[in-house]
Amino acid sequence: MHQRNGFIINIKRRRMFMNIDINNNIEELKISELLDTDKKIYIPKKTLKERIGTFSRHILLIFISIATFFPFIWMVTSALKSRQEIFTFPPNIIPANPNWHIFSDVFKEAPFATYMFNSLSVATIEVIFQIISAAMIAYALTQFKFVGRKVLFGIVMCTYMLPSAVTYVPCYIILGKLNLLDTLTGLTISNLVNVLGIFLIRQAFMQVDKSFIEAARVDGASHIKILWKIMFPLTKPTFITFGLISFVTYYxxxxxxxxxTKSPEKFLISAGIRQFFIQDGAYGTKWPEIMAASTITVLPLLILFLIAQKWFMDGVGGVTVDK
Structure with a gap:
């Protein structure tokens, strides 16, 4: 065997199976004849065209990553600058005299702790109820056989096509009749069901091997036990991905x-930052404080993503069922 655009490796023969990818063709080699002899296997190198393509993709991803991460860097560094330094041209990324005290000052100038608590509590309660309701509806649509099941799912998905702004007026009228306007309770119960969650979890449930469910039924497991003891662990990436997306949205x-909500003590973080932006006729003159408040606002989301990134990447990448 001659060598061309590749290299030779020696593999000690063992009693084992090996999967070797040669020219994108997976070949299974059973090595069981001899124990002390070697076999040479030819593995081709990448061509120049393939190397250029790989290098180009890496460069493109680097630029996209920088463009995506730059606004966050600018926000953090702007919080440490003075008002005049922010508008200096050409701009400086690194502040000359960092004002670290700005992060504590914003809590003195506005009740950002209250705003963040409102946002975190409302978003957490909404996500918990959305996951529970979406899981139960998705389980019924995939495991129960009844007339009109597909039609019902189609109707549910049609509601997802409606712009969210269309529901604002009906929700406002209903909450007004229930005396729940300007309350966090009214704001929370308006978002206890999420159609996107129903769709994502239903698709994940459809990929679960039916043998697991049938075995659980033979053992006498109830539907609730099957849902939370079998379906949920197997489709955890989908649940976490949906929960993370939903939490960021409502936060x-x-x-x-x-x-x-109209009372300042009921504001969520976005409305609180907007109120801070215009209070006392400032209208954007407190840019360092606004950037500091925005940085503090983002921190819970960054921590949440760092904790759940493994399952989130699996869910986004299409790995909806744990093996």
């Missing part, structure tokens, strides 16, 4: 909470 929501 940062601005329009609907601004419509429902």
């Amino acid at each position: 940062n929501e601005y329009m609907y909470p601004s419509l429902i």
